[in-house]
Amino acid sequence: MVVVEPARIADAQAIHELVTHWADRGDMLHRPVSEVYESIRDFKVARIDGQMAACGSLHIMGPDLAEIRSLAVREDAQGKQLGAAIVDACLEDARELGLERVFALTYRPGFFERVGFRLANVMEFPQKVWNECVRCPFFTNCKEVAVVMDLGGGDEALPVVREEAAP
Numbered sequence: 023m024v025v026v027e028p029a030r031i032a033d034a035q036a037i038h039e040l041v042t043h044w045a046d047r048g049d050m051l052h053r054p055v056s057e058v059y060e061s062i063r064d065f066k067v068a069r070i071d072g073q074m075a076a077c078g079s080l081h082i083m084g085p086d087l088a089e090i091r092s093l094a095v096r097e098d099a100q101g102k103q104l105g106a107a108i109v110d111a112c113l114e115d116a117r118e119l120g121l122e123r124v125f126a127l128t129y130r131p132g133f134f135e136r137v138g139f140r141l142a143n144v145m146e147f148p149q150k151v152w153n154e155c156v157r158c159p160f161f162t163n164c165k166e167v168a169v170v171m172d173l174g175g176g177d178e179a180l181p182v183v184r185e186e187a188a189p
């Protein structure tokens with residue numbers, strides 16, 4: 023049985039291990055365990071028969087914008103719509119909060135397009151770029167692709183500048 027629900031504090035270590043698993047393979051950025059604890063209320067998890075199999079978080083960036091971060095599905099649980107279910111749960115939260123746009127920076131833009139996002143120009147999210155990306159060691163050589171879901175209203179899109187990275 024699959025359940026998608028808000029993470030509990032007891033999930034933090036497993037979330038950290040799952041994110042680290044994919045980050046070590048270059049599929050996403052590392053998150054220190056301290057950051058997972060600090061943002062545990064942002065996280066959703068999917069459990070299969072009680073075992074955590076996927077996670078992801080919705081991080082609020084400002085009055086109209088949030089970011090999906092740390093989306094990761096256990097290797098043996100991929101292709102079962104868990105990634106899509108975590109994204110749905112994050113979007114539901116975003117709608118309830120009245121946010122206008124949800125974006126992600128990802129090496130898997132094809133997945134996000136499949137679940138309803140569109141490719142974007144990262145400069146649509148200057149608060150991300152100038153507050154966080156500038157501190158990232160990959161800033162000058164970033165291969166992540168910006169994707170966004172417009173939930174209502176929102177600014178006009180800027181032209182897309184990046185192509186999808188090879189898987």
Ligand SMILES: CC(C)(COP(=O)(O)OP(=O)(O)OC[C@H]1O[C@@H](n2cnc3c(N)ncnc32)[C@H](O)[C@@H]1OP(=O)(O)O)[C@@H](O)C(=O)NCCC(=O)NCCS
Nearest residue numbers: 044049093094095100101102103104105106128132133136
């Ligand atoms: C990318 C990831 C989150 C997808 O999760 P998943 O649970 O395997 O995907 P789902 O089963 O929910 O897929 C939903 C749909 O997206 C499609 N899809 C999944 N991964 C895809 C990809 N890389 N490119 C294009 N489409 C993809 C699926 O085929 C499915 O389509 P369908 O509805 O027609 O069947 C997962 O592979 C993962 O954790 N990867 C490693 C970490 C990572 O890359 N995270 C991405 C955020 S940085």
